[in-house]
Amino acid sequence: MATHIHTCPLCEATCGLRIETDNGHIESIRGDTEDVFSGGFICPKAHGLKALHEDADRLRRPLVRRDGELREASWAEAWQAVQDGLAPLLEQHGRNAVAVYLGNPSAHNLAANIYGPVFLKALGSQNVYTASTVDQMPKQVSAGLMFGAALSVPVPDLDRCEHLLVLGANPLVSNGSLMTSPNARGRIRGIRERGGKVVVIDPRRSRTAEEADEHHAIIPGTDAHFLFALVHTLFDEGLADPGAVAEHCAGIEEIERLAADFTPERVAPHCGIEPAEIRRIARELAAAPRAACYGRIGTCTQEFGTLASWLVDVVNVLSGNLDREGGAMFTRAAGGQRNSAGTPGVGKGITLGRWKSRVRGLPEAFGELPVVCLAEEIETPGDGQVRALITAAGNPVVSTPDSERLDRALGQLDFMVSLDIYVNETTRHADVILPGPSPLARSHYDLALYQLAVRNVANYSAPAMKPEDDLEPEWRQLLRLTAIVTGQGADADLDALDSFVIDALIQRAVTDPQSPLSGRDPAEVHEELGDRRGPDRALDLLLRSGPYGLTLDELEANPHGLDLGALEPRIPEVLRTPSGKIELAPEPIVADVDRLRASLERSRNGHLVLIGRRQLRSNNSWMHNLPPLVKGKDRCTMHVNPDDAERLGLIDGARARLTSATGSIEAPVEVTDAIRTGVVSIPHGWGHDAPGVRLEVARDHAGVNSNVLADTSLFDPLSGNAVLNGIPVEVAPA
Numbered sequence: 089m090a091t092h093i094h095t096c097p098l099c100e101a102t103c104g105l106r107i108e109t110d111n112g113h114i115e116s117i118r119g120d121t122e123d124v125f126s127g128g129f130i131c132p133k134a135h136g137l138k139a140l141h142e143d144a145d146r147l148r149r150p151l152v153r154r155d156g157e158l159r160e161a162s163w164a165e166a167w168q169a170v171q172d173g174l175a176p177l178l179e180q181h182g183r184n185a186v187a188v189y190l191g192n193p194s195a196h197n198l199a200a201n202i203y204g205p206v207f208l209k210a211l212g213s214q215n216v217y218t219a220s221t222v223d224q225m226p227k228q229v230s231a232g233l234m235f236g237a238a239l240s241v242p243v244p245d246l247d248r249c250e251h252l253l254v255l256g257a258n259p260l261v262s263n264g265s266l267m268t269s270p271n272a273r274g275r276i277r278g279i280r281e282r283g284g285k286v287v288v289i290d291p292r293r294s295r296t297a298e299e300a301d302e303h304h305a306i307i308p309g310t311d312a313h314f315l316f317a318l319v320h321t322l323f324d325e326g327l328a329d330p331g332a333v334a335e336h337c338a339g340i341e342e343i344e345r346l347a348a349d350f351t352p353e354r355v356a357p358h359c360g361i362e363p364a365e366i367r368r369i370a371r372e373l374a375a376a377p378r379a380a381c382y383g384r385i386g387t388c389t390q391e392f393g394t395l396a397s398w399l400v401d402v403v404n405v406l407s408g409n410l411d412r413e414g415g416a417m418f419t420r421a422a423g424g425q426r427n428s429a430g431t432p433g434v435g436k437g438i439t440l441g442r443w444k445s446r447v448r449g450l451p452e453a454f455g456e457l458p459v460v461c462l463a464e465e466i467e468t469p470g471d472g473q474v475r476a477l478i479t480a481a482g483n484p485v486v487s488t489p490d491s492e493r494l495d496r497a498l499g500q501l502d503f504m505v506s507l508d509i510y511v512n513e514t515t516r517h518a519d520v521i522l523p524g525p526s527p528l529a530r531s532h533y534d535l536a537l538y539q540l541a542v543r544n545v546a547n548y549s550a551p552a553m554k555p556e557d558d559l560e561p562e563w564r565q566l567l568r569l570t571a572i573v574t575g576q577g578a579d580a581d582l583d584a585l586d587s588f589v590i591d592a593l594i595q596r597a598v599t600d601p602q603s604p605l606s607g608r609d610p611a612e613v614h615e616e617l618g619d620r621r622g623p624d625r626a627l628d629l630l631l632r633s634g635p636y637g638l639t640l641d642e643l644e645a646n647p648h649g650l651d652l653g654a655l656e657p658r659i660p661e662v663l664r665t666p667s668g669k670i671e672l673a674p675e676p677i678v679a680d681v682d683r684l685r686a687s688l689e690r691s692r693n694g695h696l697v698l699i700g701r702r703q704l705r706s707n708n709s710w711m712h713n714l715p716p717l718v719k720g721k722d723r724c725t726m727h728v729n730p731d732d733a734e735r736l737g738l739i740d741g742a743r744a745r746l747t748s749a750t751g752s753i754e755a756p757v758e759v760t761d762a763i764r765t766g767v768v769s770i771p772h773g774w775g776h777d778a779p780g781v782r783l784e785v786a787r788d789h790a791g792v793n794s795n796v797l798a799d800t801s802l803f804d805p806l807s808g809n810a811v812l813n814g815i816p817v818e819v820a821p822a
């Protein structure tokens with residue numbers, strides 16, 4: 089018997105696991121009660137890791153398409169096929185002919201965190217797409233413009249907060265997002281136990297809403313209206329006071345001017361919340377000693393995603409809660425954080441739209457184009473047409489809008505390669521699939537998510553399980569792809585390439601004025617990093633050059649994590665805007681307010697709208713092949729309010745047909761008063777019955793793909809983020 093302490097890599101909560109193994113077999117997975125951050129909390133998905141590790145459908149060897157069929161092949165054959173597929177296309181059609189899609193698990197994968205950017209830079213294609221534009225891109229854009237760096241997103245200081253206003257998030261089920269907080273449920277309950285208050289704004293009475301003091305069933309897509317009315321009220325009643333950060337704010341007068349039209353009376357019919365309630369919510373927020381406003385998926389994946397994301401932080405500033413204990417604060421991560429590097433308090437800020445998509449001209453953000461453009465870039469002939477696609481840990485056919493169209497488009501590609509562990513709805517189109525190890529068979533450190541944690545923590549896990557024989561580690565896969573797209577060929581010396589990568593990181597560290605390694609001799613630093621290679625060596629460097637000057641040895645000696653303390657005020661040091669101020673009214677955002685104002689003239693046309701919902705025993709599209717997570721009754725159902733059900737003749741348990749501008753699907757009806765009238769909800773990530781998919785268990789629990797109904801022409805213009813909540817649909821009995 090052996091015990092392994094490992095951080096769960098499945099979601100943003102970073103829970104500590106205690107894994108008992110016997111002879112390479114997983115005996116049990118429990119919460120690590122000694123984990124400094126999660127204290128033993130886990131969710132049902134953690135148990136799914138055993139099933140995932142053992143899943144017969146999880147790929148252990150590469151697949152290469154021969155005579156139209158994906159067949160097992162050796163690594164040498166697979167890499168030869170990748171080289172033969174990509175090299176001629178790059179040569180004949182240029183860099184943009186090869187597109188990339190990076191999926192959500194890459195965010196939790198140290199190899200992808202370090203070597204993903206290396207590969208993208210080497211490829212040099214403008215056609216980079218990720219799950220970010222069906223997720224948090226609006227928040228990155230708003231926070232980037234306000235605070236100057238991509239991940240400078242304030243997080244609610246949950247453990248000291250006494251008033252939490254939650255919009256479009258369900259942390260009791262999702263376990264928190266853009267807010268790394270294991271046991272979010274316990275932490276949020278703690279607010280009420282301290283005598284504080286939790287208010288939830290959501291078209292559904294979610295689990296989080298059920299446990300809150302108040303729930304307001306907002307009309308989907310109107311959070312920006314509602315938030316502007318809060319801002320209006322704060323000014324109107326003389327409650328707007330940024331407190332300690334006032335001297336660092338630019339644009340307050342502009343905000344007051346912009347909010348003038350958004351009176352509670354004016355927005356109430358649009359958002360479905362009474363004017364008196366809006367005023368009271370604003371007053372209570374301002375009066376609370378320590379409060380935070382927090383928005384997530386529901387506020388991002390909608391028509392006014394960037395405006396809503398921006399207003400969340402405007403409200404935090406005006407209610408005096410930005411950067412104060414118990415308010416919305418900035419994490420100080422142990423490594424890899426942009427806003428801890430460079431000159432404190434000032435920077436280049438961010439530049440959006442450095443290039444545009446070829447067909448529709450949608451702007452780039454943080455190095456990527458909106459994924460709503462991917463299908464048309466494949467379909468539309470001409471110079472720069474996408475002819476090949478590389479996916480890594482992503483399932484865009486299920487996760488992104490107008491799935492049927494993207495599915496067809498992938499069928500038209502000249503070449504496709506997928507780094508993935510399953511043959512699913514997306515990878516079934518690939519010519520080559522390169523599997524990585526089980527998530528338990530690699531080292532883990534949540535480089536990105538620790539930058540958004542509600543405490544400053546660092547926790548490294550060595551691999552808990554041995555990877556299958558001959559599985560090429562993902563960092564080497566990414567380096568080999570780098571070698572191929574730079575013409576060095578699949579047989580290039582990967583260790584030499586890795587040395588090159590680490591030296592570039594060292595160069596950055598020794599020239600960073602804030603780094604403990606500042607001014608050091610690069611060769612000496614290289615030497616000190618010792619025998620580690622790959623992501624572990626890079627992580628060691630990032631820790632050494634981070635604000636705590638940690639080393640990977642120290643983290644290895646503390647398998648339950650290092651608690652680096654509660655969040656501390658970071659303004660102005662955290663700012664990276666050219667002005668050195670918090671930009672409350674950034675020009676691109678101000679320009680978009682007209683679109684919101686114009687929407688006040690729109691009348692509701694009586695259409696039903698579709699929203700999503702997450703489920704405890706599910707993880708986007710890819711954990712439905714694990715028996716412990718799919719057992720029980722059908723979960724891919726359509727929630728509808730009893731009034732709508734009666735009006736439309738829908739019967740609980742019977743099937744409904746939903747039709748949007750792009751497609752039509754059928755789903756079982758679940759009548760529930762937990763959802764407001766005018767809104768129906770279907771969880772995303774389902775629909776596993778496509779031909780060629782090799783997911784035996786998931787096929788029996790196929791469900792339907794709600795993104796067949798999402799429309800690539802509906803997006804938030806500033807961020808390019810898809811509208812996944814608030815899609816107009818017709819619903820009728822099937």
Ligand SMILES: Nc1nc2c(c(=O)[nH]1)N[C@H]1C(S)=C(S)[C@@H](COP(=O)(O)OP(=O)(O)OC[C@H]3O[C@@H](n4cnc5c(=O)[nH]c(N)nc54)[C@H](O)[C@@H]3O)O[C@H]1N2
Pocket residue numbers: 099100192223255256257258259261262263264265289290291292294306307308309310311384385386387390699700701702703704705706707708813814
């Ligand atoms: N169990 C589980 N956990 C997960 C995931 C999972 O699939 N399953 N996915 C992970 C990922 S990738 C992410 S990004 C996070 C997301 O984390 P969350 O954002 O907390 O997750 P959701 O449950 O989608 O919550 C969104 C809520 O917004 C509501 N909503 C929809 N439209 C609107 C609107 O217009 N306005 C408002 N105010 N509310 C609206 C929905 O009813 C829903 O309750 O979860 C992560 N955690």
Ligand SMILES: Nc1nc2c(c(=O)[nH]1)N[C@H]1C(S)=C(S)[C@@H](COP(=O)(O)OP(=O)(O)OC[C@H]3O[C@@H](n4cnc5c(=O)[nH]c(N)nc54)[C@H](O)[C@@H]3O)O[C@H]1N2
Pocket residue numbers: 190191192193197219222223224385389480481482483484486487488507508509510512523524525526527700701707708709710772773794795798812
């Ligand atoms: N309608 C609607 N659509 C949504 C959302 C919504 O709320 N509503 N939410 C959106 C959000 S927030 C997100 S994040 C996206 C997710 O969108 P995606 O990231 O495109 O999809 P996932 O379902 O996370 O797919 C993960 C893929 O990675 C593979 N995988 C898992 N682990 C590994 C690994 O360790 N290595 C490798 N190489 N592959 C691995 C899985 O087999 C799977 O193919 O979906 C988005 N789509």
Ligand code: SF4
Pocket residue numbers: 096097098099100101102103129130131132133134263270
């Ligand atoms: S909450 Fe997230 S990190 Fe924690 S056990 Fe569940 S899936 Fe893993």
Ligand SMILES: [Mo]
Pocket residue numbers: 192223
């Ligand atoms: Mo996500």
